[in-house]
Structure formats: structure tokens, C-alpha cells
Amino acid sequence: MDMDVAQIPMHPLPPHHPDTSEAQQAFDDLPPMKTQTPGGLDVHDILAGLTQPQAEAVQHTEGPLLVLAGPGSGKTRVITRRMAYLISCGIPAWQIMALTFTNKAAAEMRERVVHLLGPGVVGRGLTVTTFHALCARLLRKFAEIAKLPGLTATFAIYDSDDQMALVKKALEELNLSTQNFPPRSVLSQISNAKNELLGPEEFATQAFDFQGRQIAKVYTAYQRSLRAANAVDFDDLLLLTAQMLRTSPEVRESCRRRWQYLMIDEYQDTNRAQFRIASLLAGSDDGVAPVDHAAVPISRGGNSGGRKTRNICVVGDPDQSIYGWRGADIENILQFEKHFPSAKVIALGENFRSTKHIIAAADALIRNNVKRKAKDLFTSNAQGAKPEIVICRDEHHEARLVVDWIKEIRSDGLAWKDFAVFYRTNALSRVVEEALRNDGIPYAIARGTAFYQREEIKHAVAYLRVVANPADEVSLLRIVNTPARGIGDTTLERVKQLAIERDTRVMDALRAAGDALKLAPRTGQSISKFVAMLDDWTGIHAEGMLRAPAADGSLAELVERIIRESGLEEMYRAAGETEAERLDNLAELVSSAREFEENYDPASDPAGDAPLNPDEIPVHEPSLLELLRGYLERITLVSDADSVDPDQGAVTLMTLHAAKGLEFQGVAMIGLEENLLPHARVQENPSELEEERRLCFVGVTRAMKRLLITSSRYRTIRGITERTMESRFLHELPKQHVTMSDQGGFSEPGWDDDAPRRPTSRLASAPGDGPRFVPDGAQVRSGRPVINAPKDIRGTPLSVGMLVRHPQFGLGRIGNISSGADARAQIQFRDVGTKTIVLAYARLERVEG
DNA sequence: CCAGTCGCTATTTTT
DNA sequence: TAGCGACTGG
Numbered sequence: 086m087d088m089d090v091a092q093i094p095m096h097p098l099p100p101h102h103p104d105t106s107e108a109q110q111a112f113d114d115l116p117p118m119k120t121q122t123p124g125g126l127d128v129h130d131i132l133a134g135l136t137q138p139q140a141e142a143v144q145h146t147e148g149p150l151l152v153l154a155g156p157g158s159g160k161t162r163v164i165t166r167r168m169a170y171l172i173s174c175g176i177p178a179w180q181i182m183a184l185t186f187t188n189k190a191a192a193e194m195r196e197r198v199v200h201l202l203g204p205g206v207v208g209r210g211l212t213v214t215t216f217h218a219l220c221a222r223l224l225r226k227f228a229e230i231a232k233l234p235g236l237t238a239t240f241a242i243y244d245s246d247d248q249m250a251l252v253k254k255a256l257e258e259l260n261l262s263t264q265n266f267p268p269r270s271v272l273s274q275i276s277n278a279k280n281e282l283l284g285p286e287e288f289a290t291q292a293f294d295f296q297g298r299q300i301a302k303v304y305t306a307y308q309r310s311l312r313a314a315n316a317v318d319f320d321d322l323l324l325l326t327a328q329m330l331r332t333s334p335e336v337r338e339s340c341r342r343r344w345q346y347l348m349i350d351e352y353q354d355t356n357r358a359q360f361r362i363a364s365l366l367a368g369s370d371d372g373v374a375p376v377d378h379a380a381v382p383i384s385r386g387g388n389s390g391g392r393k394t395r396n397i398c399v400v401g402d403p404d405q406s407i408y409g410w411r412g413a414d415i416e417n418i419l420q421f422e423k424h425f426p427s428a429k430v431i432a433l434g435e436n437f438r439s440t441k442h443i444i445a446a447a448d449a450l451i452r453n454n455v456k457r458k459a460k461d462l463f464t465s466n467a468q469g470a471k472p473e474i475v476i477c478r479d480e481h482h483e484a485r486l487v488v489d490w491i492k493e494i495r496s497d498g499l500a501w502k503d504f505a506v507f508y509r510t511n512a513l514s515r516v517v518e519e520a521l522r523n524d525g526i527p528y529a530i531a532r533g534t535a536f537y538q539r540e541e542i543k544h545a546v547a548y549l550r551v552v553a554n555p556a557d558e559v560s561l562l563r564i565v566n567t568p569a570r571g572i573g574d575t576t577l578e579r580v581k582q583l584a585i586e587r588d589t590r591v592m593d594a595l596r597a598a599g600d601a602l603k604l605a606p607r608t609g610q611s612i613s614k615f616v617a618m619l620d621d622w623t624g625i626h627a628e629g630m631l632r633a634p635a636a637d638g639s640l641a642e643l644v645e646r647i648i649r650e651s652g653l654e655e656m657y658r659a660a661g662e663t664e665a666e667r668l669d670n671l672a673e674l675v676s677s678a679r680e681f682e683e684n685y686d687p688a689s690d691p692a693g694d695a696p697l698n699p700d701e702i703p704v705h706e707p708s709l710l711e712l713l714r715g716y717l718e719r720i721t722l723v724s725d726a727d728s729v730d731p732d733q734g735a736v737t738l739m740t741l742h743a744a745k746g747l748e749f750q751g752v753a754m755i756g757l758e759e760n761l762l763p764h765a766r767v768q769e770n771p772s773e774l775e776e777e778r779r780l781c782f783v784g785v786t787r788a789m790k791r792l793l794i795t796s797s798r799y800r801t802i803r804g805i806t807e808r809t810m811e812s813r814f815l816h817e818l819p820k821q822h823v824t825m826s827d828q829g830g831f832s833e834p835g836w837d838d839d840a841p842r843r844p845t846s847r848l849a850s851a852p853g854d855g856p857r858f859v860p861d862g863a864q865v866r867s868g869r870p871v872i873n874a875p876k877d878i879r880g881t882p883l884s885v886g887m888l889v890r891h892p893q894f895g896l897g898r899i900g901n902i903s904s905g906a907d908a909r910a911q912i913q914f915r916d917v918g919t920k921t922i923v924l925a926y927a928r929l930e931r932v933e934g
Numbered sequence: 935c936c937a938g939t940c941g942c943t944a945t946t947t948t949t
Numbered sequence: 950t951a952g953c954g955a956c957t958g959g
Contacts, residue, residue, distance in 0.1 A: 186948045217949045245947085263954085267943090319949050354948075411947065510945055512950085566935095573935050722949065742946050764945060780946085803944070804950045940956080 126173040126202065131166055135159075142398075142431045143167045146174065146346070149367070149425035150398040151418070155462050156447070156786035157438025157748065160400055164348055165194055167398065168211065169201040171346055179210025183348040184219060184363075188723045190350060190746070191215055212344065216359055217319060218722050220326040224317070227336045231329040235312030239714060241550060242721045243311065243318045246543065247559045248272055255306035261299060275304050279320035280356040280412030282327060284308075313590075315556045323358035330365040340366055345396060352401035352421075356412040364424065368395035397425065403457045405783050407742055409776050415456060432460045438748050438789050440469020445822040446792075447785040453817050454775045472785070472792035472823045474757075474815060478830035479799040479806075480513070484520035486828070487753045490793050491736060492524070494751050501527055503750035505737040507784045509762040512802065513755060514738050521736060531739035537720050541657060541667040545674055546720065548647045552622050553713045555592045562591070568656035571611040576604065580612075622647060640712050641679035648675065681716045741780045744787050752788035754781075757796040757812040781814045794818075798829040888932045 132140050139159055142152045143166045154160035164183060172178055185191045195213040202208045212219070221242065224231075228238035243251070252268045252275070278288045285308050289301035311318060317325065330337050347366055349355065355363065399421060406415040422428045436444050441464055448462040473490075477483040491504050506517055514530060521528045536542060544567055547560035555561075566572045579602055584594035594601075596616055599609050622643070648654050648671050657664040657671070685707065707715070737749070741762075756762060763777035785792060796811050 188949085190948085215949070242949090244949085264942095322949080351948080407946080408948075410945085413948095512944090515950090569935075571935080575935085740946060742948090745948085761945095766945070801950085936959090938957090938959105940954105942953090942955100944951095 126169060126207070128170070128173055131169045131173055131201065135162075135166065136433075136435060138431050138433055138435075139163050139166075142433070143170045145398075145429055145431070146171055146176075147396055149395065149421075149428040151352075151421045151425075151428050151430045152398065152400040153430065153432040153434075153458055153460055154400050154402050155432075155434050155436060155460060156402065156405065156783070157436040158433035159437060160350075160402075160433065161190075161194060161197065163433070164350060164398075164400055165197040165201060167348065168198050168213075172202065172207055172211075176346060177210070178208050179212070180343065180345040181348075182212040182214075182219075182344040182346070183350065184214065184216050185350045186215060186354055188215055188218075191218075194350070215722070216362070217322050220322040220362070221718060221722065223326055223336070223340070224322065224329065227329060227333070227339075231333050231336055233325060233329070235315075236317065236325075237315060239315065239554065241314065241316040241554045241557055242322070242718060243314075243316045243559065244721050245272075245319075246538075247316075248276075248318050250559045250562075251307050251310045252303065254310060255303045258306055259299070259302055261303065266299065266303070271300055271303055274300055275307060276320050277412055278304065279318075279324045280358055282324060282358055282361060284324075310558070313556065314558050315554060316559075320358070323356070323362065327358045327361040327365070330362060337365060337370075341368070347397045349397070349399045350401070352399035353403050353406035353415055353418045354401070354408050354413040355417045356414055357417075360414065360417045360424075363397065363399075367397035367425075404451050404454070404779055405745060407745065407776060407780050407783060409773070419456065419458065432458075434461045434463060436462060436464040436786075437466070439464060439786065440466050440790055442469050442471045442822045443785065443788050443790075443792055446472050446818045447782055449819040449822070450778065450785065450814060450817050451782045454778055456775055470791055472788070472794060472818070474794045474796070474818070474823055474825045476811065476825075476827040476829040477795055477797050478828065480516045480797055480801060481520075482828070482830075483755055483795045483797045484516045486795060487517060487755060487793065488520045488524055488526065490753060491526070491751065494791055499750050500734065501736050502734050504753070505739065505744065505747070505749040505751075505787065506753045506755060507739060507741050507744050507787070508755050509741055509764060509780070510756075511740060513761075517738060517755065527735035529735040529737055531737060531743045536670070536673070539667070539670055541653065541664075541670055542674055544653055545644070545648050545651075545671055546717070548651050548653075549644065549713060550717060551592075551619065552643075552647070553710065553717055555619075555623075556590055558591050561595075564651070565595070565615065568652045570615060570652070571608060572615065576608050576612075618650060622650075636709075638679065638682070639709050640682040640716060641675050643709065643713065644678040645675045677720070678716060681719060682712055685712060685715065741784045745783050748787050748789055750789050751791040751793075752784065753793040753795065754784045755795045755797075756800070757781075757794050757815050758800065759810040759812055761800075761809075762812055762814065778814060778817075781812075794823075889930060 132143065135143060136159070139162065142150065142163050146167075152160070152163060154163070168181055168183060171181055183191075183194060185194065191213050195211075198211065198213065199208060214222075224233065224236075224240070225238045228236060228240075233240075249268055249272060252272045253263070256263060256266055256268060256271070278284075283291070285301060285305040288304055289298070292298045292301045311321070330340065344366060347363065349363060399418070401418050403415055403418050406413060406418070409415060417424075422430065439447075444462050444464045444466075451457070451462075452459075475486060477486055487506060491501075495501065495504070506514075508514060508517075518528065518530070537546065544564060547563040550557045550560040551564060562577070565577065576598075580594050580598050581591060583598060583601055584591045587594065587597070589597075595612060598604060598612050604612070654668065654671065657667045660667075741754075760768070762781060763774055767774045767777055785794075794815070796809070796815060798809060799806055800809050801807075
């Protein structure tokens with residue numbers, strides 16, 4: 086309502102191509118073919134192919150700008166072109182900053198800008214990075230000036246596992262039971278407090294009940310441990326930066342002078358701390374009061390030639406705000422014009438991704454939300470196929486249906502990678518996986534366990550972290566007896582006690598333990614061997630080799646050496662076949678270190694230590710220690726190195742949350758049931774319903790051409806089968822834009838699980854295979870006939886006497902196979918004896934011979 | 935000190 | 950159902 090209407094663009098525009106999707110648009114963001122003038126780029130090239138509102142957003146460079154970018158509306162394109170446009174207007178690249186939430190988004194943007202600008206120096210110093218990486222840099226840079234309490238510039242960054250360890254430690258210290266104070270929930274409350282910019286003291290003043298006061302104590306203790314380890318957590322990065330910008334005018338001015346143009350992607354996902362940071366950078370002196378562009382004085386920056394600062398451009402979509410539970414505050418985007426009263430608002434409603442029926446369905450769905458900024462979704466793409474809603478019987482039926490649907494559509498010339506299956510909770514993936522595996526369809530799960538989350542990597546990294554920061558207690562405790570070296574819990578308890586008595590680090594207590602504690606000789610020896618090993622790495626006795634300038638390859642060497650000498654390698658080698666992959670991963674870690682050091686160049690990294698004053702030139706030979714710290718920071722801040730890469734030629738399975746920002750030709754959304762989507766939590770917290778609807782909206786709008794939505798009458802969750810209710814969202818999809826088919830099995834004849842079926846087809850009747858559901862919905866789960874012969878991971882039918890490989894147990898021969906819904910087989914394994922295996926779950930592989 | 939077993943709990947997870 | 954933490958016996 087209070088949006089400005091798009092104006093006629095200043096530059097004539099070539100006709101746009103509304104049928105290009107985001108993916109295709111990436112191609113026309115290629116470097117301009119025309120010659121560049123020395124001062125900049127050809128403006129026509131930068132604006133080429135943009136729609137009118139897109140071009141307007143690109144050209145609105147002065148003053149606050151809100152771009153409401155619907156799904157598939159060319160958002161990234163607008164941001165990248167806008168950066169190029171600014172540069173073409175003569176703004177030095179180093180004065181421009183774009184902030185994203187994910188490394189992936191930052192990398193993609195950076196790449197596209199580089200393409201637009203072409204090779205050369207015009208883009209030098211451009212800052213495209215994540216909020217967290219920016220904050221880490223600023224905090225290190227200004228640690229001295231801002232006098233960060235308890236922290237030095239070499240602070241470590243703790244990830245969520247480390248945080249959990251600290252919370253547990255704090256609970257133990259305070260004698261609070263994990264029964265009454267589940268660490269997960271305590272941690273999330275602490276995290277929420279930090280996101281709201283509440284330190285332990287502020288939190289305590291707001292805690293009125295017993296529970297709250299206890300948690301305030303935990304928060305205090307937690308924070309104390311963090312600082313004792315010279316560490317910050319993810320939330321601290323934001324909180325401390327916000328505080329620093331507020332309390333230190335010097336830091337604030339320095340940053341403002343540098344970044345005259347600020348862009349923020351996915352603004353709907355910002356939390357209060359991020360909002361505060363943005364406001365402070367954009368000109369508010371307290372980060373709270375509205376920033377009125379008109380009222381803001383001329384920049385004090387010497388080289389800005391009197392140009393006004395406070396050029397903040399935020400891009401986002403309130404309808405895709407799905408991280409409220411993590412502290413994201415949708416109000417930040419809804420209230421942008423209150424916070425920045427002179428703001429210009431441009432809506433990008435045109436969708437270039439999906440066909441008309443899909444867009445119409447999504448639009449109707451999201452219109453049920455009240456907390457939003459109304460914007461019309463439309464597309465000039467083809468009408469396309471209607472999204473298909475299918476009610477099925479149970480999760481197995483559902484999975485079967487999804488697989489058949491994918492197979493059928495693929496035959497129209499699509500690849501496996503063009504498909505994705507979305508679900509609300511990870512637990513739902515299993516049955517779909519099973520069905521895909523059964524049919525030999527390649528699939529990949531965008532899983533939470535990324536490379537750096539794996540056990541063996543976390544161990545190795547913990548060693549590195551202790552070397553880089555001996556104060557890192559969490560990491561020290563992780564490695565002190567891994568691999569087992571005879572320093573057990575009882576010993577450790579005494580060492581920790583000693584550390585408390587003497588008020589020293591655990592590391593120092595360990596050094597002193599031999600003298601101070603009456604230890605068994607063997608234990609004492611174990612400890613001194615461990616300490617000597619660490620000293621050897623840090624080179625304490627060899628003139629501090631870590632401090633010397635790093636030689637080529639020395640970081641990788643160090644990593645390799647630590648993996649070997651710590652005994653980790655030996656530990657996994659001894660574990661045999663089953664742990665072989667871990668050894669590969671450790672080798673991979675060494676190469677990632679090598680890669681990091683080869684590419685390490687603080688001066689050229691846009692997120693790196695580019696000069697805050699333009700004439701300050703960083704010339705500096707990094708020491709091995711600095712290199713190591715840089716590497717550690719990178720791997721904790723870039724945890725998704727191997728996460729979602731949809732181009733692997735496989736169907737992608739992921740949660741709805743993980744789907745944001747992606748697109749697929751064909752999408753299947755499963756589990757559209759009350760208490761699943763919307764999630765059961767909505768019962769207790771009705772205010773969360775709209776976020777659930779947005780989640781659904783995000784899912785629907787990922788689909789380019791085909792969309793299948795399923796809901797299952799019965800679903801087994803956590804071993805309990807329950808009658809379900811169709812999701813209310815199903816009924817919010819307009820009848821004229823979707824097809825609905827009920828295959829839920831009421832009064833249906835039985836079906837033959839082997840017969841491939843289209844979702845819309847009727848069920849074939851199988852004689853002697855009576856109805857398994859009675860009309861009143863009473864549950865009859867028994868006797869579900871299994872017609873499928875048990876198969877291995879490649880789909881080879883399994884039978885008695887076959888030689889197979891099990892991922893855990895290794896080689897074995899099949900004894901007898903039972904029949905029934907969950908057929909089991911007795912398998913005689915070569916190494917581990919005879920076991921009974923449920924065939925549907927085991928990932929057996931047939932071995933010839 | 936370690937490995938196996940019991941019982942409890944249970945979304946989503948950009949950094 | 951499964952993953953994790955606490956407990957127990959070798």
C-alpha cells in the first residue's frame with residue numbers, strides 16, 4: 086500500500102525475456118562484450134535484460150531501498166547488477182559491501198559480479214561476505230581498540246558442538262540436572278538471548294521465575310568458560326560486533342567511511358543483532374532510532390567528495406521468512422520503512438521460474454498469511470501442468486508413488502538431478518530413500534552431517550585448535566584421551582579439579598599433574614607423553630616454529646603430522662574396513678589445508694583484511710600460526726563445503742528449510758498432514774502457523790514445471806502408526822489450479838505393490854488380497870503382503886546362499902530369509918559371526934562368487 | 935579403563 | 950525407530 090510505484094527507467098531498456106529462469110539468467114550475467122571505458126562499464130550492458138522494476142532497483146543507488154523479491158524474481162541478479170552499476174557510476178569497489186547469510190550465496194554473488202565486471206582491477210576490494218565472517222574480521226581487527234572483554238585478536242570461534250559441551254559443563258558446575266534443564270533447550274535460550282542483544286546481566290534482570298534465574302546463571306557460567314578459552318560462539322560474533330559498533334565511535338566511523346554502500350541479502354532472515362549492525366553501519370548512531378536519510382549529515386569521509394552515506398539496500402521476501410525459530414525477526418523487513426523513513430520500496434513480483442498453475446497455487450496459499458507485505462505474484466511463463474495432490478495410504482505407498490511419479494516425468498527428457506523431494510522433518514526421508522534404492526535411482530541427501538561435522542574430522546580439528554590456542558578447553562578435553570592413551574575420566578576429573586584450585590587452564594594443570602597429584606606411574610607417564618607431543622608440535626622447545634613465516638606446504642605438513650603422531654590415523658586403521666572412509670576423510674582434510682594455504686592471500690580476498698583505510702596496504706608474511714588460525718576460522722565458518730550440490734546427477738532429498746533458494750524442474754513434497762506441516766508445535770504456539778505456511782510456500786515455489794504434493798492417511802512415526810489429518814494447507818490451494826486424487830485406500834480394493842501406478846490411476850484389484858482398511862479408519866496394519874523380493878542396493882534380488890557385503894559387518898553369506906513386511910535374513914559374516922538383518926534397512930550389496 | 939546395555943526423548947539448523 | 954547419555958560388569 087505504501088509502496089512506490091515503479092517509475093520509468095532512465096535508460097532505454099531492451100525487451101526482457103520473462104521466460105528465463107534464475108538458472109538461465111546466470112548465463113546472461115556474462116562479462117560485457119563491448120569495450121570498457123577506463124573509468125567503468127557500459128551501463129547498457131549492466132541493465133540489459135532487466136525488467137523495469139529490476140532496472141529501477143539497480144539504479145536506485147542513493148538512500149535506503151527495500152526490494153521485495155518474490156521467489157524466482159531475479160533477486161541475485163538485481164544485487165549483482167547493482168554492484169556493477171555502482172562501480173560503473175564511479176564508486177570505488179572497496180566502498181561497496183554485500184552481506185549474505187551463507188557462504189554459498191556469497192560465493193555465487195562474488196562470482197557473478199566478477200563475470201559482470203570482467204577481469205581487471207575495477208572490482209578490487211569489493212566486500213561480499215557473510216555476516217558472521219564480516220564480524221569475525223572486524224572483531225579481530227579492532228580487538229585492541231574496542232577492548233573486547235576477555236578476548237584477544239586471536240580468539241577462537243566455537244561451533245554448536247563446542248557450545249553444547251560448554252553448556253553441559255556449566256550445568257554440571259551449577260549442579261543442575263540435565264533432566265530439568267535439557268542442554269539443547271538451555272543453549273537455545275542462551276542463543277535467543279544473544280540474538281536479542283541480551284548479555285547475561287540483562288538476561289538476569291528479565292528472568293523472573295525460578296527456571297529463568299537458573300538459566301541466567303548457566304548463561305553467566307557459559308560465558309565465563311567461553312572467555313576463559315579465549316573463544317566466542319557464533320552468536321557472540323554478531324552481539325559483540327553490534328556492541329563494538331555502538332560503543333566505539335572510532336570503529337563505527339572507520340567502518341562507515343569504508344563502506345558507503347551496503348547491501349543485505351535475505352533481509353527477512355536478519356535477527357535483532359544483525360539489524361543493529363546494519364543500522365549502525367547505515368548511519369544510526371545507536372542502532373535503534375530510525376535513520377532518516379534526509380536528516381543525515383554529509384559524510385565526514387574525506388574521499389567521498391561530499392556524497393551522503395547511509396546507502397542501505399536490503400533485499401528479501403517476508404513470505405520466505407522461515408527461520409523465526411532461530412531468532413530471525415520478520416519485523417525487520419516488515420518495518421523497514423519505519424526504520425528508514427525515506428526508504429524507497431520496489432516489489433519484484435514477476436516470477437521467471439515456475440509455470441502459471443504453480444504460481445497461482447503458491448499465491449493463493451500465502452495470501453492466507455496476515456503478517457506480510459501484500460505483493461502480486463505473477464508470471465508470463467506457460468500455463469503448465471497443475472500441481473497434483475494425492476492422498477495415499479501410508480508412507481510406503483507415498484514413497485512408491487513419489488518414485489513412480491519421478492520415473493514417469495523423467496521419461497519426458499529430464500534427468501534425475503532435475504528432481505527433489507522435500508519433507509518437513511528429516512525422519513521422513515528414510516522411506517523415500519528406501520523406495521529410491523529399491524528402484525536403483527540415484528539420490529543424494531542434503532544432510533546435516535557435513536564434512537567438518539564428522540567425528541574423525543572433529544577430532545583432528547580439535548588437535549589443531551589446541552595447537553593454535555592452548556586455552557581451548559573443549560578441544561583439549563576432546564582429544565586428551567582420543568585415541569585412548571590411558572588418561573581416563575577419573576584422572577581427568579582430578580586434573581580439572583586441580584585447574585580450578587589453582588585457577589589455571591586445564592592444559593597447565595595437565596603439565597603440573599605429575600608433581601601435584603599422586604598418580605599411578607603409568608598414568609603420569611601417559612600425561613607427560615601427551616604434553617610432550619603437543620609441545621613438539623607447537624615447537625615450544627624449538628624456538629617457536631609456529632611463529633616463523635610459513636613455508637610453502639607447511640600447514641598441510643603440520644596437519645598431516647598431527648593426524649599421524651596423535652595416533653588418530655592408527656586408531657582408524659586398526660578399526661579396519663568399516664572405518665576406511667574415515668581415513669580418506671582425514672586425507673581430505675590434509676588436502677583442504679593445502680588448498681587453503683595455496684590460495685591464502687589476505688589482500689585479494691574480498692572478505693579478507695582489505696584496508697579499512699584505502700591507502701593502507703597490507704604487506705605481511707603470515708606465520709604458520711596465523712595461517713593455522715586462518716584455516717581454523719575458515720573451516721568453522723564455512724561448514725557446508727560439501728553440502729547441497731544438486732548437480733550430481735541424482736534426485737535430491739532435503740528438508741523444506743534446506744530447499745530455500747533452490748529450484749528444480751520437478752518437486753515432490755511429502756507429508757502434508759496436520760502436526761507435520763504445519764508442525765505439531767503450532768498446537769502450543771499458534772503464532773507459528775504463518776511460518777509453517779511460509780515453509781509450505783517455499784516448497785511450492787521451488788518447482789519449475791511439475792509439483793506433486795502427498796498426504797498420507799496413516800503414518801508411522803517413532804515406531805507408532807497413527808491416523809493422520811490432511812494438512813489445512815492442502816485445502817488452501819485453489820481447486821482450479823490443482824488436481825486432487827484420493828488413493829488413501831478407504832473401501833479400496835487391495836493393490837499390488839509391484840504394479841507401477843500413476844498417481845491418478847485407479848488401483849488394480851488383486852484377488853485374495855482384501856481391503857486392509859475398514860471405512861471407519863480402524864487400523865489394520867498386519868498382513869500387508871510383500872510381493873517385492875528383497876533386493877540389494879543395486880536392485881539385484883537376494884536369495885539364500887548369495888554372497889553379500891554389509892556396510893558395517895563386511896562379507897557374509899545369506900542363510901535363510903523370512904517373509905513378511907520386514908523380511909529378515911540370517912547372514913553368516915566372515916568376520917563378525919551370524920546376524921539377523923532386516924533386509925529393508927540393510928544396505929546389502931551382492932558380491933559375485 | 936572400556937564396551938556393551940538400558941531407558942529416555944524426540945522439528946527445522948544459513949553461521 | 951534411533952541416537953544419546955547413564956550405568957554396569959569385565
